[in-house]
Amino acid sequence: MMTNPPTPPALPRKRTGTIQTIVALMLREMSTTHGRSALGYLWAIMEPAAGILLMTLVFSLAFRTPSLGTSYPLFFATGILPFMGYMDMGNKVSVSLRFSKQLLFYPGVTYTDALIARWLLAALTQIMIAAVLFPAILFIYQVDVIVDMKAIAFGYLMVFTLAAGVGTLNCFLLSVFPLWERAWAIFNRPMFLISCVIFLFDTVPQPYRDWLWWNPLIHPIGLVRRGFYSTYDANYVSFTYVFAVAAVTLAAGLLLLRRYHRDIINF
Numbered sequence: 001m002m003t004n005p006p007t008p009p010a011l012p013r014k015r016t017g018t019i020q021t022i023v024a025l026m027l028r029e030m031s032t033t034h035g036r037s038a039l040g041y042l043w044a045i046m047e048p049a050a051g052i053l054l055m056t057l058v059f060s061l062a063f064r065t066p067s068l069g070t071s072y073p074l075f076f077a078t079g080i081l082p083f084m085g086y087m088d089m090g091n092k093v094s095v096s097l098r099f100s101k102q103l104l105f106y107p108g109v110t111y112t113d114a115l116i117a118r119w120l121l122a123a124l125t126q127i128m129i130a131a132v133l134f135p136a137i138l139f140i141y142q143v144d145v146i147v148d149m150k151a152i153a154f155g156y157l158m159v160f161t162l163a164a165g166v167g168t169l170n171c172f173l174l175s176v177f178p179l180w181e182r183a184w185a186i187f188n189r190p191m192f193l194i195s196c197v198i199f200l201f202d203t204v205p206q207p208y209r210d211w212l213w214w215n216p217l218i219h220p221i222g223l224v225r226r227g228f229y230s231t232y233d234a235n236y237v238s239f240t241y242v243f244a245v246a247a248v249t250l251a252a253g254l255l256l257l258r259r260y261h262r263d264i265i266n267f
Helices: 013-033 039-062 072-094 111-140 149-176 179-188 208-212 218-228 239-266
Strands: none
Touching (some): 013 111, 039 072, 039 111, 072 111, 072 149, 072 218, 111 149, 111 239, 149 218, 149 239, 218 239
16 A cells, blocks of 8 residues: 655745745845946956956066966966955945845844855855856966865965954944944055065965065965965964954854844834
8 A cells, every 4th residue: 555755844934934035035135236237247257357357467477477377367367366355245244234225124134044044145156256257267368277166275275264254253243333434444445455466475474474464364364375276385374363353253243233123224
């Protein structure tokens, strides 16, 4: 006698509702940020591509070869793409409550839904950008490299976690202290120059190299470069340090938002 197969257990309503809410928030942002057509995402790809091209033109006029390898486009891409990914994700997460403020009055939408939705969509966008530009550079410029996908994936994981932590903490600070937005913008202005985007960490003389090591962005950028340059050791990269910074800032941001998110929404 045949029996019907057991019915798989249904997801708890709360979890299902949370997933649906996050997906809805992501779709809303996709339509508002990048538009309803593919042209919005094309611009997301063209912006870093233009930065890589500009840096290539400027530096190729002054120097014959980059600090690593023989291809300026690949060298700058391994620095610019992780850096811009961190900046874009961190900025988007930091204004999550501001972006979804009207929706947070609904009982089914929480501040964590808004944070996760913006972070997840930004992460998927950065993965798309990397998946398009890196292979394009290797193909167009005929760069012969041995790609270490594990190192590249871990480098981007460090970028994503760091952006989540710093962005979450800034989400509270920007909402409570309006002047922090200007202060943070001023603080970030030299970050492009001190994050080893256009030079190698190993070429920095002492004692500045030891000071520069505390910038958490140099670690994922160095690891991504290791993924494309098999001869580059990047032994200065510290997973522990980057994930510790990400964990501390994320925990602090979540604790503060849990305590004050209602005040922020009603402000």
